Structure formats: C-alpha cells, structure tokens
Amino acid sequence: MPDMSKTKIIIFAILGLLAIALMGGTIWKAPHKANAQASPVLTGTNPFSIFWNDLFHPFVKNGSGSLGAAPIKVSSSTGPYQPADQYEADVMSAVQKASPAVVSITISENVPVVENCPIDPSSNLPQQFQQFFGDGSSFSLPTSTLCNTGKTQLQAVGGGSGFIISSDGLILTNKHVVSDVTAQYSVLTNDGNTYTAKVLARDSNQDLAVLKINATNLPTVTLGNSDSLQLGQTAIAIGNALGQFSNTVSVGVVSGLGRTVTASAPGTAAQETISGVIQTDAAINPGNSGGPLLDLRGEVIGIDTAVASNAQSIGFAIPINEAKSAIASVEATGAIQAPYLGVRYEDVTPAIATAKKLPITYGALVDGGGQGAAVIAGSPAAKVGIKAGDIIESVDGLKLDSTHDLANVINEYSVSSTVALVINRGGKEFTLQATLAERPAGE
Numbered sequence: 127m128p129d130m131s132k133t134k135i136i137i138f139a140i141l142g143l144l145a146i147a148l149m150g151g152t153i154w155k156a157p158h159k160a161n162a163q164a165s166p167v168l169t170g171t172n173p174f175s176i177f178w179n180d181l182f183h184p185f186v187k188n189g190s191g192s193l194g195a196a197p198i199k200v201s202s203s204t205g206p207y208q209p210a211d212q213y214e215a216d217v218m219s220a221v222q223k224a225s226p227a228v229v230s231i232t233i234s235e236n237v238p239v240v241e242n243c244p245i246d247p248s249s250n251l252p253q254q255f256q257q258f259f260g261d262g263s264s265f266s267l268p269t270s271t272l273c274n275t276g277k278t279q280l281q282a283v284g285g286g287s288g289f290i291i292s293s294d295g296l297i298l299t300n301k302h303v304v305s306d307v308t309a310q311y312s313v314l315t316n317d318g319n320t321y322t323a324k325v326l327a328r329d330s331n332q333d334l335a336v337l338k339i340n341a342t343n344l345p346t347v348t349l350g351n352s353d354s355l356q357l358g359q360t361a362i363a364i365g366n367a368l369g370q371f372s373n374t375v376s377v378g379v380v381s382g383l384g385r386t387v388t389a390s391a392p393g394t395a396a397q398e399t400i401s402g403v404i405q406t407d408a409a410i411n412p413g414n415s416g417g418p419l420l421d422l423r424g425e426v427i428g429i430d431t432a433v434a435s436n437a438q439s440i441g442f443a444i445p446i447n448e449a450k451s452a453i454a455s456v457e458a459t460g461a462i463q464a465p466y467l468g469v470r471y472e473d474v475t476p477a478i479a480t481a482k483k484l485p486i487t488y489g490a491l492v493d494g495g496g497q498g499a500a501v502i503a504g505s506p507a508a509k510v511g512i513k514a515g516d517i518i519e520s521v522d523g524l525k526l527d528s529t530h531d532l533a534n535v536i537n538e539y540s541v542s543s544t545v546a547l548v549i550n551r552g553g554k555e556f557t558l559q560a561t562l563a564e565r566p567a568g569e
Contacts, residue, residue: 213360216422217377220362223424225373226345227290228417230314230366231303231323231337236278280310287365287417288313288337289347289426291453295321295339298449299416300431301328302389302398304335313339316373327452327462331565332537333389333400333431334449336456347418350425352445355380355404363408363430363441365417378408378439384529387442389432402534403442404428410441419443448537455540463541466565468505469512470494471532485553488525489517490532510547510558517550536562 209215286303290296297313304311304325311323321339328335359380367374382405389398406419410433419428428443455463471490472478479487492507492514494500500514501507512518520526521535522545539545541564548557 217360217362220420220422220424221364221375224289224347224418224420224426225364225375226316227347228316228364228373229288229290229297230372231286231288231297231299231416232282232312232314233284233286233303233306234280234310234312235283235306235308237281237283239277239279240273283309285366285370285413286415287413287430289416289418290315290344291346291349292457293342293344293346295341295344296326296453296456297323297337297339298429298453299335299337300429301333301335302431303416304328304337311337313337314372315341315344326460327456329452329462329464330567331464331533332448332452333398333444334429334452334462336453336462348423348425349446349450350421350423350427352404352427352447355383355427355445357381357383360422361404361406361408361427362420362422363406363410363414363417363443364420365410365414365430367411368413370413374411374414376409378406381405381407381440384531385442386531387432387434389442400431400442400444402448402529402531403431403444406441406443407439408441409439410443414441445534448534451538451540464565465536465539465541465543465562466505467532467536467560467562468502468507469518469532470497470500470502471518473526473528473531474517475528484517486517486519486550488527489519489550490526492516492518506560506563510560512547512549512558512560513551515551519548519550519555522546 209218286299288297288299288303291298305328307325311325313321313323315321319341321341323337323339326336326338357380361378361380363376363378364373366372384401385403385405386399386401387403389400404419404427406428408419410430412433414430415432417430418426419430421427426446428445429449430441430443432442434440434442451465452462455461469490469492472493472495474484474487474489474491476487478484478491482491484491492500492512494514501512518526518532521532524530524535526532526535536545539562541562544559544561546557547560548555
C-alpha cells in the first residue's frame with residue numbers, strides 16, 4: 127500500500143505541474159481555415175509551451191484531420207536537366223564533346239596458375255615403412271601451400287586511359303601505361319565495344335605512346351593549343367579511374383605551368399623526370415593516366431600523366447603541343463621519330479645568372495654539368511657551331527624561360543625541321559639555323 131500512495135502522489139504532482147504550465151499560455155490556438163495546414167501551437171513563453179511547440183513543429187494536420195508528416199518538396203520538372211548557369215553548361219558541353227573519343231585500356235598478362243598441392247603423409251617416413259601405405263594416394267591431404275602447376279592463363283593486371291586521335295583507330299596514351307612489351311592490350315570504347323590494340327610506337331624521350339585498333343568511323347577529339355594556357359582557367363580530366371570506372375569526369379583549374387616532376391609507375395622502382403608539364407587540381411586518379419585534360423571548349427590541352435602521392439589535388443599533364451610532332455611522325459612513318467639538337471644544358475634563372483655572372487637571366491646555358499660533353503659530336507648543334515658556355519635565348523622567336531624549356535620546345539618540332547636559334551655568347555647575340563636530326567638510341 128505505501129507504494130500505491132507514492133504512485134498516486136507522483137501522478138497528482140505531474141498533473142498539477144501540467145495544469146500550472148498550461149495556465150501560463152492559451153491552450154490550443156485553433157488553426158484558421160485559410161491556413162488549414164498550420165501546426166497546433168501553444169502561445170506563451172513558459173518552458174512547457176516551448177517544449178510543446180518544438181515537439182509538434184515537425185507535424186501538420188493532414189486532410190483527414192489527424193497529425194501526419196510535413197509534406198516533402200518534389201521538383202515538378204520532368205524534362206532533361208537544365209544547367210544552373212553558363213559555366214555549368216560549358217563544362218557539360220565540353221564533356222559531351224570529348225567523352226565519346228575517350229577509351230579505357232586493359233593490360234593483360236599470362237600469369238602462373240597456382241593450386242593447392244596434395245601431399246603424401248608417409249613421404250617423410252623411412253623407405254621401409256612407406257610400403258605399408260601403398261602409393262600414398264588414399265592418404266593425400268590438401269596443403270595450404272600453393273604450388274605452381276607450370277600452366278599460365280591470360281589475366282587483366284592493370285588499366286589506363288587514352289583518347290582517339292584519328293577515325294581509323296589511332297589512340298594516344300602514356301608510355302608507362304603500355305610499357306610492358308610482353309603484355310597484351312585491349313581497348314574499350316565509349317560505345318561498349320572492345321578491340322585488340324597494337325602498340326605502334328613508344329616515345330623514347332617523352333611519356334607518350336600511340337596504339338592502333340582495327341576500326342573505322344570512330345569519334346575523335348580536337349587537339350587544342352597548350353601554349354596559350356593561363357593560370358586559373360578551367361581544366362577537365364576524363365579517364366578510367368582506378369582502372370574500373372570508365373569516363374570518370376573531374377573538374378578543376380590549371381594550377382601551374384612548366385613544372386618539372388619525377389614520377390614512377392606503381393609497383394616499379396624506375397623513375398622518369400618529366401619537365402614542362404601542366405599542374406592541375408582536377409582529380410587525376412590511378413587509371414586516369416593517358417586520358418585527356420580538356421579546356422572549356424572540349425579541346426585536349428594535355429595528357430594526364432602523374433599525380434603527387436603525398437598531396438591532394440595535385441596532378442600533372444603533358445602539354446598536348448608536345449605530342450603533336452609525335453602524332454605527325456606516327457601518321458607519316460608509323461613510328462615516333464624524336465627530334466634532336468644535341469646539347470646538354472642548364473636552365474638559366476636569376477640566381478644562376480648572378481652566381482655565374484651571366485649576361486642574361488633566362489635561356490639555356492650550354493653546359494655538360496659533369497654528365498658528358500656540352501655539345502654532342504656530330505649533332506645538329508655541333509654542325510652549326512654552338513659551343514659550351516653559349517646561352518640559347520630563343521627558338522624561332524619563342525623565349526626560353528621557366529615555362530618554356532629547351533627540350534620541350536624542340537619536342538614540338540619534327541625531324542628535319544630547321545629552327546632559328548638566338549645565341550648569346552659573352553654578351554653578343556647572333557642567330558644560327560639548325561636542322562634537327564632524329565634522336566640517336568641511348569641519347
């Protein structure tokens with residue numbers, strides 16, 4: 127009985143508190159008919175009124191007069207999505223223009239077939255006891271140790287990206303995507319068709335390669351002009367992200383120009399220094415290598431090639447102008463013939479100019495740097511009289527500076543092209559005409 131008394135006291139206390147709280151405000155301010163969906167509310171500022179209103183705020187009167195969930199707003203639009211502004215429209219247009227020509231590249235190799243090997247539990251017994259176990263086959267047990275059967279099977283081991291540059295099946299990609307000469311390569315086009323691909327050429331001087339598939343009337347990209355790039359302009363990357371998400375799109379800006387980076391392919395120790403590349407914060411993921419970097423016109427301005435592994439949103443692309451001569455070479459000869467001037471050099475900066483007391487603060491200082499002769503014997507440079515200590519100021523009027531490296535500028539030309547070189551020798555300027563040769567093996 128004492129427990130019942132306590133219970134009654136508690137109930138009456140709660141009812142009393144509710145009555146006091148309700149007296150502090152007006153009970154049920156009925157919704158006006160013109161606002162039939164209004165929530166039931168209490169007026170007043172006492173704590174119970176605030177609690178009550180907060181409790182019922184998510185609910186409204188539904189058509190039947192009972193409480194129901196607040197209505198969810200649903201767009202009445204049923205047509206195709208309309209861009210929110212012109213910038214979004216331009217991005218979408220660029221992607222729609224280029225994506226049909228972007229392909230996924232699959233790398234396949236013959237890998238060993240491994241299996242669980244049976245064991246004979248009597249094999250470790252002395253020979254005289256093994257006869258009691260027959261040939262051991264009835265006692266064979268599986269072992270957790272895998273063994274090589276001597277067989278192989280073709281298996282996908284990696285992937286990359288590329289883009290179609292001619293309607294008859296020429297595809298540009300990175301050299302490191304197709305570097306394995308023993309592997310087999312296949313190309314998945316945007317329309318879902320798969321083709322066996324042949325590597326026509328690998329550039330000895332740049333991270334570029336050209337593939338060929340047997341197809342006609344293919345969609346192609348438009349090659350833009352990477353020499354006109356400006357910091358901050360929009361950059362769009364498309365590729366086979368992680369080797370499994372084809373035609374993945376990411377958007378960013380041109381973050382830097384003329385960068386020099388040292389890159390290595392995943393799983394290899396070999397490193398390659400790439401100079402004159404475009405830096406972008408458009409996401410370039412593993413598998414994007416070889417895919418196009420676009421501008422807002424949907425034109426290719428670069429070939430996605432590397433990403434900084436210890437940072438976020440720092441990717442690099444080879445300027446498309448550096449690939450144009452390689453493309454023309456393949457179309458004309460079926461191979462990439464790299465142009466060659468034949469000098470070793472050091473980029474001149476204000477700091478180097480001061481330290482070495484040079485007459486100018488830009489250009490390419492012809493200097494072996496302890497790596498060999500500054501001017502290679504028999505090279506185009508040697509033939510026109512370039513000497514160690516000369517500063518090459520410009521090539522065909524293009525000033526050599528932090529964004530225009532000599533090697534990258536030369537790579538934009540074809541073999542047998544003649545270029546005008548402005549030379550500074552001890553403060554005196556003069557011009558030499560040099561005819562570029564094909565790069566010798568090993569140079």
